[in-house]
Amino acid sequence: MSNTIHVPTMASLFAEGKQPEVLFWVGCAGSFDDRAKKITKAFVKILNKANVSFAVLGTEESCTGDPAKRSGNEFLFQMQAVTNIEVLNAYDVKKIVTTCPHCFNTLKNEYPGLGGTYEVVHHTQFLKDLLDTGKITIEGGKFTGKRITFHDPCYLGRANNVYEAPRDLIRKLDAELVEMKSCKSRGLCCGAGGAQMFKEAEKGDKEVNIERTEQAIEVQPDIIAAGCPFCNTMMTDGVKGKEKENTIAVMDIAELIANADDL
């Protein structure tokens, strides 16, 4: 396992008069959450291996404002958006890739109306593209015979109709892709969206992530694949709640691919 990763910042490239092809928007979870940081690194390793010209904003990145907007605080959201757009436009950013479907949705759909128009892709789409253009190859070997089920993140699937890119990648792993009873456009939420991640759930008879984890366990997977740091946390907690952490792993698509390649 190589542990050295190369992560240029926009500021450093700018100082050298360089412009990367794509900006990697890391997101708050990807920057600060211990579990999500692993996803961030896995993705960077793939980017490094494929020699992708990219950079991050680093300390110039700030929350997209998604959780504020979904909480109803349009003021705070727009303040965040306008500040971020100023930075992005100053660097003349054209294309953004992000490992978080919430950042993806906000940057792609809600920033243009405030003056920030970019080509925004989710990392599963980006990876699919690297694969299609031959910039990466996926060695299936490690996952042969493993059952993998994909949990559709609401903000990637229903919100933006991206269902196939992550599945295409899983198929390349020579694994057996098994679908839960609610999948794709009928996929059940993990329970984190709409700022629920940051508050206690309302009174009910169950947690949403437990319900979803039960659906996943029904199809007896070895791995629950996710494409969102928040879903990842919720499903990981769910699997622990069901005491299945020794038999079922929760992994991001980027981690699956990095692992397949021993990155």
Added chain:
Amino acid sequence: MMEYLPQVLFIVLLTAGIGYFAINVKKLARNIQLGKAVVINDNKPQRWTNMFKIAFGQTKMVVRPVSGFLHFIVYVGFIIINIEVLEIIIDGIFGTHRIGLSVLPVGVYGFLIGTFEILAVLVLVAVIIFWIRRNVIKLKRFLSAEMTGWPKNDANIILYFEVVLMCLFLMMNATDTSFQNLNSGNVVSQFIAPLFNGVSETTLHTIERGAWWLHIAGILAFLNYLYFSKHLHILLAFPNTYYGKLIPKGQLLNNEAVTKEVKLMMDPSVDPFAAPAEGDAAAAVPDKFGASDVTDLTWVQLLNAYTCTECGRCTSECPANQTGKKLSPRKIMMDTRDRLEEVGKNIDANKGTFVPDGKQLLGDYITNEELWACTTCNACVEACPVSIDPLSIIMNMRQYLVMEQSAAPSDLNNMMGNIENNGAPWPFNQQDRLNWTNES
């Protein structure tokens, strides 16, 4: 003179039926226009396609194959059997009998009526299965808290209506001796006719007339029942799917009034005390951010409320509802309609102006607890067979709670405080955003 009496009676009945319906349609349009103005004139081809596919073609109904198929039968039956109503109306006005026979070859007429009879039977079967699903099998989807009282009765009443109308139609054909003698098109009614063997010609004719009159009276009653029922969707599904959301489901519209304010705050060159430019409506700060009552919603959201079929597809897919939370997107739509009706009645009772009644949608109908349980997952929007967007109402009301009342749960206030202070929902310093690169 007496011979014209039935025609006169018919015209009076028809005028009254259609007239009362027109009054209700006017009221409906007035109520919908109580919503905020939004202009929707983009992407017309896409909108027509959506209407054609979703409302006319029922594409969203097949997601649940059993109810989708049954509903399709009732829907097709309803539309096609209505062609028969055209004949009834012409006969009624001009005092003719089965005018179709004098303009169409017997074979064609028979084919048409035969089709209607078969459809009538299929509709009967479908409606009975629907009734069993609701009342015997008691599907969970039809049993939520909001489905008691009127909504429950409404659903059954309409089923009884259909049964009676279909039976009257078949009965009318079975007791029509001249039609039976044609022996063309009486595919179903020929099996009912023998039941009346031995009944005198006059009695038979009376029964036939009775069925005929009750049939048309029933249809007019049905038409006027719509306004008070979830069955308004028969009509409103068409405009509602036309005006449905076209942008990605994840995109929530940016509040333009807020944009103005934010620009003022961020841009030092803007003079905050300058008078807004003439005619620049959006520059004026709105009286309220977000929505606390139906009049704060847009007319499309109000149209949504009247269109809701109360089918509960949204609620049965809702993660919050599935895990026992109070939130039910169907209830959000039903509450909106109920409150809108209440506001409408208030206006009617007070000569055209709304007199404050100390109530509003927020609190009196929809509680904070429901609103905060939403994960904004869009499952309800995806599930709705008639393109309703319950999430947009939830979001508008959350905006009111946060921006007007600062009434967010304290955890969310902490989260927002963090974003404001350090640019992340957690209390981490923005300067530490790159630390992950050096951690093993």
